[in-house]
Amino acid sequence: MNTVTLGRTGLTVNKNGFGALPIQRIPKEEAVAIVRRALDGGITFFDTARLYSDSEEKLGAALAGRRGEVVLATKTPATDAAGFWRDLEASLAALQTDYIDLFQFHNPAFCPKPGDGSGLYEAMLTAREQGKIRFIGLTNHRLHVAKEAVESGLYDTLQFPFCYLASPDDLALVESCRQHGVGFIAMKALSGGLIQNSAAAYAFLAQFEGVLPIWGVQRMAELEEFLAYGENPPALDDALQAVIERDKLQLAGDFCRGCGYCLPCPAGIEIPNAARMSLMLRRSPPAPWLGEEWQAKMAKIDDCIHCNHCVDHCPYGLDTPQLLRQNYQDYKTFLK
Numbered sequence: 001m002n003t004v005t006l007g008r009t010g011l012t013v014n015k016n017g018f019g020a021l022p023i024q025r026i027p028k029e030e031a032v033a034i035v036r037r038a039l040d041g042g043i044t045f046f047d048t049a050r051l052y053s054d055s056e057e058k059l060g061a062a063l064a065g066r067r068g069e070v071v072l073a074t075k076t077p078a079t080d081a082a083g084f085w086r087d088l089e090a091s092l093a094a095l096q097t098d099y100i101d102l103f104q105f106h107n108p109a110f111c112p113k114p115g116d117g118s119g120l121y122e123a124m125l126t127a128r129e130q131g132k133i134r135f136i137g138l139t140n141h142r143l144h145v146a147k148e149a150v151e152s153g154l155y156d157t158l159q160f161p162f163c164y165l166a167s168p169d170d171l172a173l174v175e176s177c178r179q180h181g182v183g184f185i186a187m188k189a190l191s192g193g194l195i196q197n198s199a200a201a202y203a204f205l206a207q208f209e210g211v212l213p214i215w216g217v218q219r220m221a222e223l224e225e226f227l228a229y230g231e232n233p234p235a236l237d238d239a240l241q242a243v244i245e246r247d248k249l250q251l252a253g254d255f256c257r258g259c260g261y262c263l264p265c266p267a268g269i270e271i272p273n274a275a276r277m278s279l280m281l282r283r284s285p286p287a288p289w290l291g292e293e294w295q296a297k298m299a300k301i302d303d304c305i306h307c308n309h310c311v312d313h314c315p316y317g318l319d320t321p322q323l324l325r326q327n328y329q330d331y332k333t334f335l336k
Helices: 028-040 055-063 081-094 120-129 143-152 168-180 198-206 220-231 238-250 277-283 292-303 309-313 320-334
Strands: 003-005 012-014 017-019 045-047 071-076 100-106 133-139 157-161 183-187 211-216
Touching: 028 055, 028 220, 045 211, 055 071, 055 081, 071 081, 081 100, 081 120, 100 120, 100 157, 120 133, 133 143, 133 183, 143 157, 143 168, 157 168, 168 183, 198 211, 198 220, 198 238, 238 277, 277 320, 292 320, 309 320
Parallel strands: 017 045, 017 211, 045 071, 071 100, 100 133, 133 157, 157 183, 183 211
Antiparallel strands: 003 012
């Protein structure tokens, strides 16, 4: 199987990374079976986070007794040192380990640095000195924060959205990571479910030697698909390139990536799906989105109180209320 080395860390792992966010949505027994199958199938990098409810606990149960076979990455959303230490100790306990290979700041609004007053980076250094973490990483959806982290020399890895919808700035960020010896971990490789052709997504990312994609896996069939690609990688031929070019046209401009940082919505709107409903209706079977449950959820867009919570928290700078209105108007045309 293909492998990737994460920059100056020297950590070499299977080119398929396991994104453990989705396993919070399934029963523990099922999650454990999927994770163990991933490990047996050769996957060696597992990424989770404190914010992913019980994902760490399920991952810890699945990897019990096999800790030495994997590279474990998790994240803290802490904004101060006290929160950092609470999260680190909770992660160690849930993951059933005494060290974490890669501990990451989880989408901070700024780039933590020594002396910035937050105490966050100093806490990372202390945790590393104590042997509780091995490497320091940062995840982000904001290009300027990601660039600052890479250029600072303070971070061993960067986790950032990257797929075949990448902009020239995104591609430049990947190259900057290579030049600075920073490992690049690609999240949102399927753009939050809007990219439907996993073979095209895999083939595109396979072109980048130093990029590690992490695939969010919730079902055994999804895992088997990516394990098969690891054994027999799809070639980026004319057919897959045509898929990519079509998707670039359809997904050009502003659209919701479904990251969920806008939540919770004070009006109870399920923003990550409602704000991209037009795309979901056209890129997946529409019937599940048109039932009574989703009609009621979309109707809640009329309850928007225009508090701008979603706007203030969107890392992509989207005018989310406008997107919601546009998607709801389009949604109604499907109900006629």
